[in-house]
Amino acid sequence: xxxxxxxxxxxxxxxxxxxxxxxxxxxxxxxxxxxxxxxxxxxxxxxxxxxxxxxxxxxxxxxxxxxxxxxxxxxxxxxxxxxxxxxxxxxxxxxxxxxxxxxxxxxxxxxxxxxxxxxxxxxxxxxxxxxxxxxxxxxxxxxxxxxxxxxxxxxxxxxxxxxxxxxxxxxxxxxxxxxxxxxxxxxxxxxxxxxxxxxxxxxxxxxxxxxxxxxxxxxxxxxxxxxxxxxxxxxxxxxxxxxxxxxxxxxxxxxxxxxxxxxxxxxxxxxxxxxxxxxxxxxxxxxxxxxxxxxxxxxxxxxxxxxxxxxxxxxxxxxxxxxxxxxxx
Amino acid sequence: xxxxxxxxxxxxxxxxxxxxxxxxxxxxxxxxxxxxxxxxxxxxxxxxxxxxxxxxxxxxxxxxxxxxxxxxxxxxxxxxxxxxxxxxxxxxxxxxxxxxxxxxxxxxxxxxxxxxxxxxxxxxxxxxxxxxxxxxxxxxxxxxxxxxxxxxxxxxxxxxxxxxxxxxxxxxxxxxxxxxxxxxxxxxxxxxxxxxxxxxxxxxxxxxxxxxxxxxxxxxxxxxxxxxxxxxxxxxxxxxxxxxxxxxxxxxxxxxxxxxxxxxxxxxxxxxxxxxxxxxxxxxxxxxxxxxxxxxxxxxxxxxxxxxxxxxxxxxxxxxxxxxxxxxx
Numbered sequence: 001x002x003x004x005x006x007x008x009x010x011x012x013x014x015x016x017x018x019x020x021x022x023x024x025x026x027x028x029x030x031x032x033x034x035x036x037x038x039x040x041x042x043x044x045x046x047x048x049x050x051x052x053x054x055x056x057x058x059x060x061x062x063x064x065x066x067x068x069x070x071x072x073x074x075x076x077x078x079x080x081x082x083x084x085x086x087x088x089x090x091x092x093x094x095x096x097x098x099x100x101x102x103x104x105x106x107x108x109x110x111x112x113x114x115x116x117x118x119x120x121x122x123x124x125x126x127x128x129x130x131x132x133x134x135x136x137x138x139x140x141x142x143x144x145x146x147x148x149x150x151x152x153x154x155x156x157x158x159x160x161x162x163x164x165x166x167x168x169x170x171x172x173x174x175x176x177x178x179x180x181x182x183x184x185x186x187x188x189x190x191x192x193x194x195x196x197x198x199x200x201x202x203x204x205x206x207x208x209x210x211x212x213x214x215x216x217x218x219x220x221x222x223x224x225x226x227x228x229x230x231x232x233x234x235x236x237x238x239x240x241x242x243x244x245x246x247x248x249x250x251x252x253x254x255x256x257x258x259x260x261x262x263x264x265x266x267x268x269x270x271x272x273x274x275x276x277x278x279x280x281x282x283x284x285x286x287x288x289x290x291x292x293x294x295x296x297x298x299x300x301x302x303x304x305x306x307x308x309x310x311x312x313x314x315x316x317x318x319x320x321x322x323x324x325x326x327x328x329x
Numbered sequence: 330x331x332x333x334x335x336x337x338x339x340x341x342x343x344x345x346x347x348x349x350x351x352x353x354x355x356x357x358x359x360x361x362x363x364x365x366x367x368x369x370x371x372x373x374x375x376x377x378x379x380x381x382x383x384x385x386x387x388x389x390x391x392x393x394x395x396x397x398x399x400x401x402x403x404x405x406x407x408x409x410x411x412x413x414x415x416x417x418x419x420x421x422x423x424x425x426x427x428x429x430x431x432x433x434x435x436x437x438x439x440x441x442x443x444x445x446x447x448x449x450x451x452x453x454x455x456x457x458x459x460x461x462x463x464x465x466x467x468x469x470x471x472x473x474x475x476x477x478x479x480x481x482x483x484x485x486x487x488x489x490x491x492x493x494x495x496x497x498x499x500x501x502x503x504x505x506x507x508x509x510x511x512x513x514x515x516x517x518x519x520x521x522x523x524x525x526x527x528x529x530x531x532x533x534x535x536x537x538x539x540x541x542x543x544x545x546x547x548x549x550x551x552x553x554x555x556x557x558x559x560x561x562x563x564x565x566x567x568x569x570x571x572x573x574x575x576x577x578x579x580x581x582x583x584x585x586x587x588x589x590x591x592x593x594x595x596x597x598x599x600x601x602x603x604x605x606x607x608x609x610x611x612x613x614x615x616x617x618x619x620x621x622x623x624x625x626x627x628x629x630x631x632x633x634x635x636x637x638x639x640x641x642x643x644x645x646x647x648x649x650x651x652x653x654x655x656x657x658x
Contacts, residue, residue, distance in 0.1 A: 023505060029355055029380060034421060038448055048380070050613040051358060092363060119367055176352060280652065284379040284615040284645035316613030320656055323609065327653045 004259060008157040008252040011203035014164035014196065017064040021165055024096065025060060026052050028166075030173035030310070033282040036299070043308035044298050045179060047170055050285050050316030054088040054120070057166055057193055057314050058153075062089035064162025065151045066097055074099050079148040081105075081139035084243055085315050086153040087117055095121030102148060104139045110319075154192030155250045163193040166312065167200025174208060174310060181207040183262060183304045185294035185311040188212035188221050189244035191253030193314060198260040211262040211304060213294045213311075215239035215269065221249045221257065222264030230254050240269055240322065243290030243315060265303050267296040275299060276326035279313060289322060291315035333588060337486040337581040340532035343493035343525065346393040350494055353425065354389060355381050357495075359502035359639070362611045365628070372637035373627050374508060376499055379614050379645030383417040383449070386495055386522055386643050387482075391418035393491025394480045395426055403428050408477040410434075410468035413572055414644050415482040416446055424450030431477060433468045439648075483521030484579045492522040495641065496529025503537060503639060510536040512591060512633045514623035514640040517541035517550050518573035520582030522643060527589035540591040540633060542623045542640075544568035544598065550578045550586065551593030559583050569598055569651065572619030572644060594632050596625040604628060605655035608642060618651060620644035 031046045049057040066078060077100035080090040087103045094101035101122040105114060106129035117124050125142065127133045143150040151159065170184060184201065186194045191212065198210040212221045218237040224230050232248045239245065249257070267275075272289050275296035279287045287295070294311035297303050318326075360375045378386040395407060406429035409419040416432045423430035432446050436455035446453050456467045472479040480488065499513060513530065515523045520541065527539040541550045547566040553559050561577045568574065578586070596604075601618050604625035608616045616624070623640035626632050647655075 026358055026360065029358060031355065031380060032382075034383075034424075034449055035445070051360060051377070053361075054363075055613055095363075116364070120363055280615050281649075284384055286609050286613040286615065320610075324653065324656045327649055327656060 007199060007256055009160045009164060009196065009199055011199060013157070013161040014168060014200050017158070017161040018165040018168050020067040021060060021063055021162070024063060025165070027169060028052055030170065030177060031283055032177065035282045036278060040299050041301055042306065043179065045174060045177060045308065045310045046283060046295065047166065047310065047312040048283070048285055049166060049312055049314050050287055050291060054085070054092045055315060055317045056085035056089065056291070057163060058085040058089035059093060060165050061159035061162035061192060062086065062093040062151065065156060065158040066093045066099060068158050069149060073149045076147045076149065077101060078151055079104065079139055079143050080151050081135035082153060085317055087122070088120055088317070090151055091117050091120035091122035102142065104135050104142065106135070154190030155252045157252065160192050160196045160253065162196070164196030164200040166193065167197030168204060170197065170310060171201055171205035171208065174205065179308045179310065182306055182308045182310050183211050184208050185211050185213050185265065185297050185304060185309060187244055187291055187294045187312060187314040188214050188264070189290070190246045190250045191221060191257055192250065193312070194261060195253040195256035198256055202260050208310065209262045210260060211265055212257060213265045213267065213297045214244065215241040215272065215293060216266040218245045219264065219266045220246070222266055224249050224254060225257060225261065225264050228258070241272060241290040241293060243288055244293065265297045267293050271296040271300070273326055273329045277329050280326060285313060286316045286318060286323065287313050288315045288318035336528060336585055338489045338493060338525065338528055340528060342486070342490040343497060343529050346490040347494040347497050349396040350389060350392055350491070353392060354494070356498060357381055359499065359506060360612055361506070364611045365607060369628050370630055371635065372508065374503060374506060374637065374639045375612060375624065376495065376639065376641045377612070377614055378495060378641055378643050379616055379620060383414070383421045384644060384646045385414035385418065385620070386492060387414040387418035388422060389494050390488035390491035390521060391415065391422040391480065394485060394487040395422045395428060397487050398478060402478045405476045405478065406430060407480055408433065408468055408472050409480050410464035411482060414646055416451070417449055417646070419480055420446050420449035420451035431471065433464050433471065483519030484581045486581065489521050489525045489582065491525070493525030493529040495522065496526035497533060499526065499639060500530055500534035500537065503534065508637045508639065511635055511637045511639050512540050513537050514540050514542050514594065514626050514633060514638060516573055516620055516623045516641060516643040517543050517593070518619070519575045519579045520550060520586055521579065522641070523590060524582040524585035527585055531589050537639065538591050539589060540594055541586060542594045542596065542626045543573065544570040544601065544622060545595040547574045548593065548595045549575070551595055553578050553583060554586060554590065554593050557587070570601060570619040570622060572617055573622065594626045596622050600625040600629070602655055602658045606658050609655060614642060615645045615647060615652065616642050617644050617647035
């Protein structure tokens with residue numbers, strides 16, 4: 001299938017991002033466990049993005065965007081607003097390039113998160129979340145004032161291209177493991193990873209089809225795909241999968257999913273906790289709640305039929321509390 | 330350096346084992362975390378063998394030995410005595426070959442371990458450990474009686490050759506990551522992995538030197554290397570690193586370590602628990618106590634100097650109790 005000219009990203013952009021990522025990013029393994037296969041009654045192949053630098057796939061998009069900057073932008077530096085995986089990816093990718101990174105985080109962030117972002121080499125600027133300041137406003141004002149390049153977490157073509165490199169690897173690795181046709185379940189927040197992988201697979205392995213997976217309480221993409229238009233999540237949805245709760249599907253990412261992805265899937269928090277436990281015991285991998293929703297869906301064969309299923313474990317930056325809960329469940 | 334003619338294994342045997350393992354074993358990644366580098370004050374590269382099939386490097390040796398059997402031996406089947414990682418490796422490798430595997434385990438093994446070994450496709454035969462039966466005697470009697478091929482856990486050339494494939498990968502991956510000279514810290518029980526890696530590195534990357542790492546309470550290899558002869562561990566040593574407690578260094582493996590390895594290193598259980606926690610939080614990997622001793626040593630720069638250090642996380646088959654303890658520490 002040719003890439004749709006309306007898409008924000010072409011397969012060539014993804015291949016160029018993969019070139020720039022070579023020898024820097026981790027080519028994360030596609031793993032399989034006889035125990036999980038036994039439990040699911042079919043082959044379950046697991047793309048271990050928790051092993052990516054900074055513990056999530058977000059490094060791919062951050063590296064892609066930063067490595068594509070011109071000299072002038074490099075000199076001025078970059079800025080991101082995020083207290084999560086995107087911020088860590090940006091901070092580390094910028095630091096490896098010797099580029100200054102500013103990360104806007106809430107003043108009431110856990111001390112460890114602030115310290116981690118600084119360890120990765122970023123300058124942290126805090127804002128008063130509780131007093132009503134918005135991170136977007138603070139970030140955009142600073143970007144303009146200081147001439148910094150703002151790198152958005154998903155509605156950003158070079159970021160989507162970087163996430164697509166994960167799809168190129170899946171296409172190659174699945175073939176090596178003898179899987180030619182399967183659903184590819186992807187944990188979905190703003191849709192950057194799902195869209196990037198979908199474009200890569202459409203070009204390289206069209207028998208592998210992306211299906212976004214979300215927590216049932218924040219299923220904006222799932223509902224939007226059904227409705228044919230972007231719908232919002234409720235405010236403060238009741239789920240512990242915080243890393244993938246976004247207001248609504250991305251402006252750039254949603255049209256890609258509409259054209260290339262299969263129907264969305266949802267899982268509840270109890271299923272996610274069980275998947276986190278299975279990842280620990282059977283795959284030896286630490287996964288954060290938002291990073292485990294696709295595995296949770298893969299372990300329910302009825303939700304996505306087929307002899308084999310592929311799922312992406314997107315991130316592993318979980319705090320000790322939830323890790324302990326997963327061990328105990 | 331040419332392989333010593335007295336060694337049980339040549340580099341050619343390791344390369345042939347790597348050929349047979351291709352497309353079956355996991356080429357485990359060599360990982361690096363900016364947080365661990367910051368903590369250790371130097372680069373720490375971590376070979377993630379916990380991601381190998383069945384959760385430990387033992388699958389390499391098991392596959393190597395089983396894939397080298399002649400047709401007649403395949404028809405009769407194999408036997409191993411172990412309740413641990415070697416048994417799981419043998420059971421899974423045999424099952425993938427369609428070969429019958431018998432595993433001799435203590436009757437009082439945890440129910441989950443018995444069930445796991447059966448899930449992997451082996452026939453389990455239990456023996457009365459408490460009544461004084463020895464697993465070696467039961468295993469050897471059964472092997473003779475039924476014509477099964479006994480596959481020992483480390484004093485077995487084809488097993489050592491299989492473990493050596495991990496060393497071939499380290500040689501290539503370290504070079505890709507820009508590390509040309511370093512100590513390679515390897516968790517050491519009977520010495521099969523340490524010896525296999527040492528032979529591979531001597532041939533492919535002689536600037537990388539193996540150093541076996543043990544719990545301080547079961548430091549037989551460390552003491553033996555100093556004394557120039559094989560010395561025993563005390564009976565029931567006081568350490569929770571049970572997977573790498575063996576009576577004494579192997580007959581075949583020790584001469585290899587004497588010639589090729591640097592001095593041994595020891596760590597205490599508290600340091601191991603901290604390393605398990607660091608692996609969870611920073612590498613997103615579950616590691617069993619015996620599999621974490623090398624990382625524990627790597628995080629103590631004084632013990633093995635250098636700008637960079639490589640360590641092997643050998644296994645991740647930890648029970649929930651110790652996993653919970655590591656999360657809490």
